[in-house]
Amino acid sequence: MRRKIAFMASHGEVAQAALTRLVARYGTVPEDEAEVIVALGGDGFMLHTLHATETSPLPVYGMNCGTVGFLMNEYSEDDLHARLEAAEEEVINPLRMTAACADGSTRDLLAINEVSLLRGGPQAAKLRISVDGKVRLEPLVCDGALVSTPAGSTAYNYSAHGPILPIGSEVLALTAVAPFRPRRWRGAILPKRAVVRFDVLEPQKRPVMAEGDGRSVRDVRWVEVRSEPTISHRILFDPGHGLEERLLREQFV
Structure with a gap:
């Protein structure tokens, strides 16, 4: 079966050269005519493609034309x-971050990997953490904290x-970044349906900044994070090299 492919590539020289060769060999169609998207780059570009x-x-x-390539398959033409046709599909839901800023504005972002809060100045951040409306930790003094998806x-x-x-x-x-108080707090594993508020x-x-997959919001006052079940990302992997295998492999290196 020959599916219609829409190729996308990062601006890097390696990815652009691969794009030229692959388009010459397989052709390409606009996204609205495609049956599958092939992304050429590293993990950062894969996240960009999924958001787009x-x-x-x-x-x-x-296909990996970058460095680590955790979300990518091995490059081959x-x-x-x-x-x-043989690829196995993984379906993942992103996180939705809602952040209230010092100027009164509210920002809403989606994040496939994680939402993180990081100190925005020389002093450690001081955070109150609530889960589903109940305060669970106050204060957490740290360089930051994050909520991560399995992916x-x-x-x-x-x-x-x-x-x-x-x-x-x-x-x-739910993980702390360089916690100072309480020193022994090791984070928490939460139900996917949980709503986390910082x-x-x-x-x-x-001052504290918030990030969702590398997109920053400065001077936040509070941030809520929850899984977004209405959005599903379909990612294809070569057989035996899906996210489950990669997660296992990461624990034995």
């Missing part, structure tokens, strides 16, 4: 139609010593 196509029902198959649990979350979550598990990871304490003295 979040209202599209099309699956996305990534051979047998692309056969690889697409994002091997990214910033893992670097901050958070847990790796199995794909398909109905949970989120209130910024002493915001003038200890």
Whole structure:
């Protein structure tokens, strides 16, 4: 079966050269005529592609032209139609971040990997954490805190010593970044349906910024994070190399 492909590529030289070769070999169609999107780049470009196509029902198959490529497949120009036909699909839901800012505005962002709060000045952040309307921790004094999806649990979350979550598990990871008080707090695993709220304490003295997949909102006063079940991202992987296998592999290196 030969599906109609819409190729997308990052601006990097390697990805652009790959785009030229693949289009010459397989052709390309506009997104609204395609049956599958093939993204060429690294994990950052894959996230960009998923955000850009979040209202599209099309699956996305990534080929690594970057560095880590956790969300990507191995790059090869051979047998692309056969690889697409054999690919296994993972469906993930993003997080929705709602942030209230010092100027009275409210920002709404989607994040596939994680939503993070980070100190915006020289002093540690001081946060109050509530889950489903109940205060669970006050104060958390730290460089930051984040909420991660299973798909994002091997990214910033893992670097901050958070847990790796199995794909398909109905949970989120809540992880502190360099906690100072309480020193021994190791974070929490929450139900996927949970609504997490961060209130910024002493915001003038200890400013805080919020990020969703690298998109920043400065001087936040509070941030709410929840899973967004109305949006589903379809990601294709070569057989035996899906997110579940990659998550397992990350724990044995």
